Amino acid sequence: MKISLFVGQGSQSQGMGKDIAEAFPAAAVLYDTASEIMGKDMRKICFEASIEELSRTINAQPAIMLTSLVCLNAAVEKGYVFDGVAGHSLGEYAALVSSGMVTAEDGFRLIKARAEAMETAAAENKGAMAAVMKLAPEKIEEVCANASNYVTAVNYNSPQQTVIAGTPEGIDEVCEVFAEMKARVITLNVAGAFHSKLMQSAADKFYETAKTITFKAPQVKYYSNVTGGELTDFSDMPSLLAKHIVSPVRFTSELAAMEAAGADTFVEFGPGKTLTGLVKKTLKGVTALNIENLAGLEGAEIYG
Numbered sequence: 001m002k003i004s005l006f007v008g009q010g011s012q013s014q015g016m017g018k019d020i021a022e023a024f025p026a027a028a029v030l031y032d033t034a035s036e037i038m039g040k041d042m043r044k045i046c047f048e049a050s051i052e053e054l055s056r057t058i059n060a061q062p063a064i065m066l067t068s069l070v071c072l073n074a075a076v077e078k079g080y081v082f083d084g085v086a087g088h089s090l091g092e093y094a095a096l097v098s099s100g101m102v103t104a105e106d107g108f109r110l111i112k113a114r115a116e117a118m119e120t121a122a123a124e125n126k127g128a129m130a131a132v133m134k135l136a137p138e139k140i141e142e143v144c145a146n147a148s149n150y151v152t153a154v155n156y157n158s159p160q161q162t163v164i165a166g167t168p169e170g171i172d173e174v175c176e177v178f179a180e181m182k183a184r185v186i187t188l189n190v191a192g193a194f195h196s197k198l199m200q201s202a203a204d205k206f207y208e209t210a211k212t213i214t215f216k217a218p219q220v221k222y223y224s225n226v227t228g229g230e231l232t233d234f235s236d237m238p239s240l241l242a243k244h245i246v247s248p249v250r251f252t253s254e255l256a257a258m259e260a261a262g263a264d265t266f267v268e269f270g271p272g273k274t275l276t277g278l279v280k281k282t283l284k285g286v287t288a289l290n291i292e293n294l295a296g297l298e299g300a301e302i303y304g
Contacts, residue, residue, distance in 0.1 A: 001262040002082045002302065003223075004098060004269060005279070006068045006091030008249075010190065011272035012060045017067035018047045019294040020074050027073035030104060034066045037108035042066055057122065057191050061090050061115035062108060068094040068270030069104065071291050075269070079303040082267070084221030084230075084258065088275055089155070089195065089249050090114075092225055092241075099218035101234070106213045110241070113209035114202075118245065119191065121202035127193025128171040129154070130164055133184040137162045137252075140178075147173050154195035155249040158281040163249075165193035195248055203245040210238035221261070228253030230261065255282050267291060267302055 021028040021043075034042040045054060046063050053059060068091065072080075087095035093114070097107035132140050137153060140162045144151045151166030151174050164174065171187070178185050192198065215237040224231040226243055228250030255278070258266075266283075268275045268290040279288040291297050 001084065001258075002080075002265040002267060003084045003086060003221075003258055003263045004072060004082045004095070005266055005275045006085070006087040006094035006098070007064065007268060007270045007272055007274050008087070008089030008091045009057070009060050009064065009194070010188065011270065011274055012051075012054050012064055013271050014049070014051055014054060015047050016063070016271040016292065017070050020071055020297060023294055024070075024074040024077055027070045027077060030066060030070050030073065033104050034062060034108050037105060038062050038112055055189075057119040058115045061093075061118075062111050064090060064270055065094045065097075065107070065111050067292075069097060069107075071269040071297070072098055074297055075267070075291060075300070075302070078297070080267075082220060084223060084261075084263065085218075086223035086251075086254050086258065087225070088157075088251055089225065091270070091275075092244065094270070095222065099220050099222050101215055101218045101222065101237070102213060110210060110213060114206050114245070117202035117205040118194065118199060120205075121199050122192025124201065125192065125198040126168060127165060127196065127198045128168045129188040129190050129193060130171050130175060131155075131157075131186045131188060132162050132164060132178055133186070134160055135162070135178065135181065135183040139181075140164065143174050143177050143181075144170075147177075149173050150197075152196055153248060154193075156252045157249075158252060158278045160281060161278070163188070165196040165198070167193070167198070195244075195246065197246055199245050203242040206245060207238055207242040210241050213238070223254045223258060225249040225251065225254070229257040251278065252282060255279060259283050259286070265302065267300070
């Protein structure tokens with residue numbers, strides 16, 4: 001059983017996807033689709049923008065989603081077939097499109113609304129995020145719960161990595177505690193406290209756009225960050241996706257659910273190897289690889 005994985009914000013890199021786009025013109029048509037919906041030249045943003053410009057939430061989210069889908073479509077053109085999809089945070093939107101739940105056009109309409117709402121919310125509610133390593137998630141939750149400033153666990157990435165988000169004061173407060181506990185902490189270069197209550201205004205604004213989108217049942221298994229397992233109720237996707245903006249990413253639980261369902265091959269599409277690394281750290285005896293460039297695409301043993 002093959003699962004297609006799609007990475008989230010923070011994985012962007014200059015020139016991402018360019019060699020695949022040049023080699024697979026049919027897949028690259030997506031750049032025109034995205035540019036029309038986003039109202040900006042997405043080829044230029046992906047291939048030529050400075051890392052500072054590319055990393056802005058309003059650019060990073062559509063650019064990463066676009067790159068992920070182009071990489072996937074090129075693989076499908078070569079004969080790749082998959083049984084399920086899962087995304088990490090932003091990656092859920094590439095998963096929505098690749099599962100057939102929404103059209104590519106509606107996928108970019110959703111991500112445009114999401115990125116704009118989240119950038120505004122981040123400017124209005126100053127927040128920060130940090131990754132905590134080598135400490136049990138339960139212990140991290142306990143430290144956050146005891147903090148005097150707002151901070152909470154938001155990304156359950158692997159048994160050894162949990163990301164926290166909150167006010168800058170909250171992050172600083174708990175980081176001191178984690179340092180005393182000999183845990184490794186890395187401050188993340190992000191614009192806000194994503195997947196926390198500081199994004200509530202973004203969730204509310206995004207919901208208004210999501211209500212205008214037509215959602216269909218997916219053609220493959222679809223795994224959700226919010227539930228931490230396979231999603232089977234698609235009756236109110238606008239509410240679920242709005243909730244997703246302020247809810248933890250339960251990626252570790254998703255991986256366990258996929259493995260239990262028989263998944264043995266995980267292929268990450270898009271820039272970087274973040275999810276491939278998390279799979280390898282969490283599951284044993286499975287195949288995990290990433291496709292972000294032409295070399296990876298041509299060398300992957302996933303076809304047929």
